Amino acid sequence: MSEKEILNGLKEAVETKDQEKAEEYAEKAIEQKIEPFKAISEGLAAGMNTISEQFDKAEIYLPQVTQAADAMKSALNVLKPKLDESDKKSKGTIIIGTVEGDIHEIGKNVVIAMLEGAGFNVIDLGKDVTEKEFINKAEAENAEIIAASALMSTTKPNQKDIVQEIQKRELPTKTLFGGAPVTEKWVEEINGDAYAPNAAKATETAENLLN
Ligand code: B12
Numbered sequence: 001m002s003e004k005e006i007l008n009g010l011k012e013a014v015e016t017k018d019q020e021k022a023e024e025y026a027e028k029a030i031e032q033k034i035e036p037f038k039a040i041s042e043g044l045a046a047g048m049n050t051i052s053e054q055f056d057k058a059e060i061y062l063p064q065v066t067q068a069a070d071a072m073k074s075a076l077n078v079l080k081p082k083l084d085e086s087d088k089k090s091k092g093t094i095i096i097g098t099v100e101g102d103i104h105e106i107g108k109n110v111v112i113a114m115l116e117g118a119g120f121n122v123i124d125l126g127k128d129v130t131e132k133e134f135i136n137k138a139e140a141e142n143a144e145i146i147a148a149s150a151l152m153s154t155t156k157p158n159q160k161d162i163v164q165e166i167q168k169r170e171l172p173t174k175t176l177f178g179g180a181p182v183t184e185k186w187v188e189e190i191n192g193d194a195y196a197p198n199a200a201k202a203t204e205t206a207e208n209l210l211n
Helices: 003-015 019-031 036-056 062-086 106-117 131-141 157-168 184-189 199-210
Strands: 093-098 121-124 145-149 174-178
Touching: 003 019, 003 036, 003 062, 019 036, 019 062, 036 062, 036 106, 036 199, 062 106, 093 106, 093 131, 106 121, 106 145, 106 199, 131 145, 131 157, 145 157, 145 199, 157 174, 174 199
Parallel strands: 093 121, 093 145, 145 174
Antiparallel strands: none
């Protein structure tokens, strides 16, 4: 089977919400030595983009989105050990989570997979994380970066709270923000350190933040 067919299979597995197929094609990707990075971004994430568009157009509803997300998660679980192998030494510690009041975590999980693949030590606090939880953990772990995802316009302001809390405590921790409603302009406005529109760029941006 060609690389193109496998990437397409991963994309289709998410689009058709087929958990078994997602795992099967993730295994195939590993067998064929396809870069886990590529399998995630050009396969799984591409499928999830289709799902987002269908949801936005009200062609599908929340239960279908959750099923697609589950298919993606299963495939990520298969691919993740391979990502871990690719670079063992840590480039730095990143505390990541979805902001308070927000339970969207698919995009964040893609970002985590990519950051880990690039060699960062990533500590995932999950979803609905308060600014205090982010910052307490960053202090305890001496983390270089706090990365926070927000998927709703109503929860985006919680990224600002993180910046303010860091300033208040005078910590050297840098901030990296993302999520669908987040923009470069917004991050400048709230005095965040960096914005990235997607998981691939998140890796590059995190590397730049540390240099
Ligand atoms: C999946 C989904 C859900 C799932 C989440 C499942 C899960 N486990 O995560 C479920 C069904 C639970 C859900 C629930 C809700 N949802 Co919803 N959901 C979505 C949907 C369809 C897709 C999001 C997604 O996963 N996309 C795929 C991933 C791969 O993309 P992504 O998240 O954008 O992530 C990429 C980038 O943004 C970036 N990125 C993301 N995070 C980060 C972080 C950092 C640090 C960086 C650098 C980059 C980065 O990189 C990622 C990969 O490239 C969006 C529609 C959309 N267009 O976004 C609505 C959407 C986000 N949901 C919405 C709403 C309103 C809700 C609900 C309130 C619905 C309800 N009435 O119950 C609840 C929220 C409850 C809550 N308190 O959070 C709205 C938000 C509107 C707004 N702008 O405020 C949206 C936009 C739909 C819409 N058009 O109305 N949802």
